[in-house]
Amino acid sequence: MSLEYSIVYRAENHYDTWITDAHWQFLIIPEENDTQTHINLNFKNSVHAINEHSVNGYGFKTIRVQPREKFKDISFEAKFSLVKKKVNPFDFADELNREQAYRRIRELEFKVDFEPFLRTTNFTSIPVKYEKIFMFDEFKSIFENLQELNQWVFNHVYYTTNVTDVDTTLHEIISNRHGVCQDFAHLFCAIAKQNGIPARYVSGYLHQGNGYFGDSQMHAWTEAYIPGIGWLGFDPTNNLIASDNHIKVSHGKDYKDCSPLRGVVYASGKNKTKHSVQVVAQQQQ
Numbered sequence: 001m002s003l004e005y006s007i008v009y010r011a012e013n014h015y016d017t018w019i020t021d022a023h024w025q026f027l028i029i030p031e032e033n034d035t036q037t038h039i040n041l042n043f044k045n046s047v048h049a050i051n052e053h054s055v056n057g058y059g060f061k062t063i064r065v066q067p068r069e070k071f072k073d074i075s076f077e078a079k080f081s082l083v084k085k086k087v088n089p090f091d092f093a094d095e096l097n098r099e100q101a102y103r104r105i106r107e108l109e110f111k112v113d114f115e116p117f118l119r120t121t122n123f124t125s126i127p128v129k130y131e132k133i134f135m136f137d138e139f140k141s142i143f144e145n146l147q148e149l150n151q152w153v154f155n156h157v158y159y160t161t162n163v164t165d166v167d168t169t170l171h172e173i174i175s176n177r178h179g180v181c182q183d184f185a186h187l188f189c190a191i192a193k194q195n196g197i198p199a200r201y202v203s204g205y206l207h208q209g210n211g212y213f214g215d216s217q218m219h220a221w222t223e224a225y226i227p228g229i230g231w232l233g234f235d236p237t238n239n240l241i242a243s244d245n246h247i248k249v250s251h252g253k254d255y256k257d258c259s260p261l262r263g264v265v266y267a268s269g270k271n272k273t274k275h276s277v278q279v280v281a282q283q284q285q
Contacts, residue, residue, distance in 0.1 A: 001283070003244055007080040007205055008278045009218075011261065016269030018070045024263040026063040027056065027203070028218070030082050031248045039082040046075040058257065060250040082247070089233075089241035096228035101142050104227040105196045114198035114225060116253065123254040124190040124199075127171045136195040142226050146192065146234060153188050153236035166255060181220040182255050184236040188222045189254070198225040202233065203258035205247040207279045218260050218277060223251060247279070 009028050030039050043051055049067040056062050067074065095101055104110055111118060120126075126133065134152055136145040160178040170190055173183045185201050192199035199222055206219035221235040221242055233242025252258045265271070 001086045003084045003086060003281045003283055005080075005082050005084055005205075005207070005247060006280045006282075007078075007082075007247070008276075009078040009080075010076065010274075010276045012075040012274045013073070013265075014272045015072050015265070015267050016271070017267055018072055019067075019074075019265060019267055020070045022067055022074075022263065022265040024065045024076075024261065026065070026076070026078070026261055027060060027250055027258065028078055028260050029061040029063070029249065030080055030204070031060060031250065033248065035085045035087060035244070036247065037083050037085075039080065042079045044077055046073070047071050056250075058250060058252055084244050084247060086244045089243045092229050092232065094228060095141055095143055095226055098138070098141050101227045102138055105142075110227075117198035117200045117225070118193055118196070119253065120190065120193055121254045121256075123170065123186045123256070124193060124201075125170065126190050126194050127174070130171075130174050131194070133174065134191045134195075142197065143229065143232075145195070146197065146224050146226070146232075147241075149188060149191055150234045150236050150241075151239050153184055153191075154239035157184055157187065157236075159184075159237060166259075181237040185220040185222050186254060188234060188236045192222070192224050199223070200231075200251045201254045201258055202242075202246075202248055202251045203255075203260060204249040205277060205279050206235075207245040207247070207281050218249070219246070220255070220258075221246060 029041060030036055032039055043063055045065055047067045047069060049065050052064040054062050054064060134149060156177060158178050161180055164179045164183055168183060170187060173179050173187055189199040189201055202221050202223055203218055221233055223231045223233050225231050233246060235242050250258045
């Protein structure tokens, strides 16, 4: 059984002065993978600038826009449709036995192969005073520990909008205990890496029809690598294993690798920006 999703992404920008030079890059196109297929895209901007398509360093599709005429107002609208297979998130190959799995993550070859997602960043580094805030129990499997970590982050941080921004550090998140989905994802990744588990930040869309916490823009969750299983998605904002409600766009080390919108605008006045995302699902027969 599959779900057919329709997604509408909108961004609006108003500037007090005329803009003659601006560049944007959008990382918002759903990934084509084993569970996401038949992806269609319609992207337009209000100033009729040419849309250029490219691929970023992780292999995900981007859209670049550079208007040739001056403007004070510009809007963007992307409409996607795709088919997502309904899968049981717990239906995966058996993990290696507990001792084998822990031996594997300590091997040099493993650490070299997964170095990009074991490496900490400014957003995924646990402050020294909190370095033992969550330690894995090696009498439990890696999957069990990650499930408990997912729940721990969900319980430790309260979903609260407008209290953090894209530059908020983990020290602030751990001590203040309030944040949004990107903060939950950064904290999960940091603790997983600290315990030797490769983890990556994931950006995408969440179908919120089931009452999940999430952003009115784009959602963030994580993927952790478990020997014998592979990459598995965890959504600490909602204490879930990622499933058919999660529509992946991209992954990276942290938010900076997955920022949905990057831009350079040469302006001398103030500006106003507004973003929105709508996700609608319909079951296929």
